[in-house]
Amino acid sequence: MDHISDHVLRALWYLDSMASQGIVLTRNDVNRIATVTPPRDTIYRSFLNPLAGSALFESTVPSRRAQPVATYLVDVDWASETPEGLKITNKGRAILRLSGADEHEHAVNESVVNDVALSPDDPLVYTVLTRRLAAAGEGMLVDPYFKAENLRWIVEATSLKRILISKKASAKERPIISVALGTLPNGQSVEVRATDDANLHDRRIIAADGSVQMIGTSINGIGRHETAMISPEPAIAKAYRDSSEQLWTNAEKVEPRQLKAPVETDEASDRE
Incomplete structure (x- = not known):
């Protein structure tokens, strides 16, 4: 499948994932997730430890800070802006369920x-x-x-x-x-x-x-x-x-x- 770009495969994954949760996406929905740049995560690295990054050593020194995420969540329709503040959408909730994060949160809260x-x-x-x-x-x-x-x-x-x-x-x-x-x-x-x-x-x-x-x-x-x-x-x-x-x-x-x-x-x- 080397002739199919990761860009297209990510869009297909999103389309299939939402369908598995009973959510039908529009063309704009698919294009948003494919074109909106996700915020980068924090990268931890130690400049003092030459073995940083190996399984034996875990660094706690951030070499790159995470970017804000609120605008991204709204742009891809995983959250919406309301007078009371940001609220998660059905698509955002579906992503949580698929990732397993929602199940973990429910287990912690004994729902x-x-x-x-x-x-x-x-x-x-x-x-x-x-x-x-x-x-x-x-x-x-x-x-x-x-x-x-x-x-x-x-x-x-x-x-x-x-x-x-x-x-x-x-x-x-x-x-x-x-x-x-x-x-x-x-x-x-x-x-x-x-x-x-x-x-x-x-x-x-x-x-x-x-x-x-x-x-x-x-x-x-x-x-x-x-x-x-x-x-x-x-x-x-x-x-x-x-x-x-x-x-x-x-x-x-x-x-x-x-x-x-x-x-x-x-x-x-x-x-x-």
């Missing part, structure tokens, strides 16, 4: 495993569920049958910012959710939307980093039914992620509403 059973016989079932939802960061919960009584828990125990529900399934529940959004402390930190699209059925969590977890039953049924949370393979995760975003875009916002005092009747009405 949850990919799949987990939620048994009504487990006294810690709600603790496990809360941990999973909290790990999704500022993600989205897709639950057609979501109920207002779970909103306080979502606001206080997780960082979720979006909840997608079904218009048909929540016809009676939406006014109650509306009041809960308007009256709970920090209730408006979460946006709820309702869709009438018949394609909304499966419950899932779309995490802020783009990862997906499927939930076997509605949040309301956790603790009452045997179910599980499962992370689908990358291609399936991408399909659910894309469809969830499309449903969200076309859904109708459930506006927060505060309760008003009862209407007072006048004396004439009382007499009548």
Whole structure:
């Protein structure tokens, strides 16, 4: 394969790597990773030790300093600039997973495993569920049958910012959710939307980093039914992620509403 340049092979590696994570690249994506110069790393070398660089000696003297990386990460779309600062993108998260760095970090932090059973016989079932939802960061919960009584828990125990529900399934529940959004402390930190699209059925969590977890039953049924949370393979995760975003875009916002005092009747009405 000597006739194929390293430049082309690196681009092919990136294309194949992203595909393995369920991410489809555009021409611009591929060109960016092939043309943007990566920042150089630090090189350690000792000018006093003639055997520096051998396996027997490790030098701690930097002979060349590392270059800044933030601009590079943004240029290749592995990170994005937000008002709050830099945030990793789906492509950046995929690179972490492929490199093994993400797995190492999760092992250090003792994060949850990919799949987990939620048994009504487990006294810690709600603790496990809360941990999973909290790990999704500022993600989205897709639950057609979501109920207002779970909103306080979502606001206080997780960082979720979006909840997608079904218009048909929540016809009676939406006014109650509306009041809960308007009256709970920090209730408006979460946006709820309702869709009438018949394609909304499966419950899932779309995490802020783009990862997906499927939930076997509605949040309301956790603790009452045997179910599980499962992370689908990358291609399936991408399909659910894309469809969830499309449903969200076309859904109708459930506006927060505060309760008003009862209407007072006048004396004439009382007499009548």
